[in-house]
Amino acid sequence: MTTDKTETSCETVDTHVSFKGVGKSFDGKAWAVRDLDLQITRGEFLTLLGPSGSGKTTTLMMLAGFETPTAGEISIDSRRIDRTPANRRGIGLVFQDYALFPHMTVAENLAFPLQARKYPRAEIEKHVKHILDMVQLSNMESRRPDQLSGGQQQRVALARALIFEPKLVLMDEPLGALDKKLREQMQFELKHTHDRLGVTFIYVTHDQTEALTMSDRVAVFNEGVIQQVSTPDGVYERPETSFVANFIGENNCITGTVVGSERQQEITIKLESGKILKATPRNVDTNPGIKALVTVRPERAVIDADPGEYPNGLKATIVEIVYVGDHIRIVLDSREISGFVVKISNESKMINVQKGQDVRIGWRIKDCLVFDITEQAHLSVNEIGLGSN
Amino acid sequence: MNDGIDVKSMHDRGRTPSQWKYVLCIAPMAVFLIVTFFWPVARFLFKSVDNSDLVSNLPRTVIALADWKHTDGIPGEDVFAALVQDLADAHANGKDGIVAQKINQRVVGTRYLVIKTARIAAKGGFAKEALRENVLKRFSKWGNIELWSAIANDLKPLTEFYLLMSVDLQKNPDGHYESVPEEQAIFLQVFGRTVWISIVVTLICIVLALPVAHAIVAARPNVARVLITLILFPLWTSLLVRTIIWMILLQGNGPINSTLQLLGVINKPLNLIYTRFSLYVAMIQVLLPMMIFSIVAVMRRIPVNLMKAALSLGSPWLWAWWRVQLPLIMPGIFTGSAIVFVFALGYYITPALIGGPREQMISSFIAFYTNKTLNWGLASSLSIQLLFLLVLVWLIMLMSRFVFLKRTEK
16 A cells, blocks of 8 residues: 555566455454555565564465455466365465474474475475485484474474475574574574575565565555555655654654644644654645654754754753663653654764763654554554664 | 481481381272282182082082093993082082072073972982882983083082183083084184274274364364363263163164154165164263273374474475374374273173164173083183183283384384
């Protein structure tokens, strides 16, 4: 729906998977997924990102063939597949719990999809050996899944989904059960595998870091609707809805009223305190009087900034300074907002600011995004926006 | 210094009371089981070899017949004297009935012979001299060499007579074991039939239980609860009531036949009751829930994603089920089969009520010999064979399970 402009301008896109008006309702009342339109390019790494219950897994399962769409069409290579049984779609699928067959060895697990395709025995052995080399588990072939570590199980699951050389591989939070360190390593391995094989990966996660670091494009889901499909920097730098602005990364949010627009890509907002801010409109009308949400990234706000370079500013008092390691978090209160967060480098000269000190927070017009607040009404900004990093 | 000792005594102090508690906890149960179950069962099973009723009441005859062989012909004067004396004593002690019964079990139709002989002997009705001739004149049946060899063969405190009989064997007058005449051989056939019926019932239960278990596991929790209650419902009804309901349903002018006739499907009532079919139906209805629950318990622990994974890997449904689902369900099938098979082996009321004469299972015979003819030796011997069969099945199960798990574990 709200695809990034820079993405869709490309004309000759080799579409691999296409969702057209797809909807899914489990109870005939509420939509789990609604009006889904999504084109996935051949060979891309697309991540479906969203909070739990946002419809991303349902979307994946409709593509895999374990849910039937209530409305719309799903096509692979322009052939409609939403009525094709799961076992005839030829899609590799990796589950969050890996779904390795506990009574079979690693080699038997890997041979399974090839046996289902009636490969000759010698061929199967060759493929199994090859894929075991690829995932670096060559000496584990006669182990059973419960004799493997989480990371090894994950690799077997991936290998099993890749061994029959599918053109499309789906992953449902495949790294969710791993600890942080292993997860980061596996992210790298997955990305590497994707680059090497050149097949299309569709990846489901609720972890935005994972989404941003691995994907070519990210589709942000909320309440069954895609909020934005864009590159990782697109969803971070140019969020199109307040949900995306809050869900991806951290944001300071201030409510205000639209005063008007004097220039293209610039809007004037009046805060409740009477303070005037200049900002960049995203999905908001420039009609005066509309309630709007102003957002500023913590790392784009500057303390004691030069008003010339950072025209927007608020007077505030430092209430907390937190040393996080690679950066320092400064929490400030002002008349307009309490708990405004500024992130500064741990080498910054601001490092000697004091708790209780009165300062001016400033930020650029381009870093100050404005969203329509009416669609925001049912979302708790702070809950979703903060603490997700 | 002497920390070790202190620690040990502390350890013991912490431990002993809990051990006593443990013993106290199981003591009532253990005593109850021993008194009401193991002891009576052991006593009953001993009946299969116990020959004391015969031996202890015929002490003189035992001695007199010690060297006698059936080739010697009808025993001599001394044996008759001993027998008459023994029977007279037995009558006086009120034991003539039991002696008559035991002898009758070996040679049918001799019960009154023994009882009348005992009565007359007690009254001194046989002349002292030429006693043998006297007895033979009054009761010509004592001149039957078969009767004598049957008695003489078995005058030991422990007898194999009943055990042999329970597998259609007998000891011939030479002391060799041989098959009983064909028209008397029934038990091996009944054992075979019992095992066969149990196997068929178990297999049908497996086949019927698998889809039901799948449905229960796949259903939403509310629906699953309703399904389980429906399956439990018959289990809450008494076996007798359920069996009688089947009798009503299946009888010649019962609802099933009347409906079929009304619909014009058949023009004369089908022979439903007193057949193998009716027996299977009634037994399966009772035993199926056990199989279903055994399988459901195991299936609930199998992740749903395994089947999805198998399908997503391109496997046809049936093959995925065979390769992925079934091996993981096997432990449940083993447990369910063991339960169903063992219950089926011991079935008694159902075959008695709705099976025909050719559907009677071994338990019916055990009941018959226990209650009707009071031939406890034979009843006990049949029970021992049944127990033996159970242990055999249990071993086979254990072995096949072991082999199966070994294969899947590798």
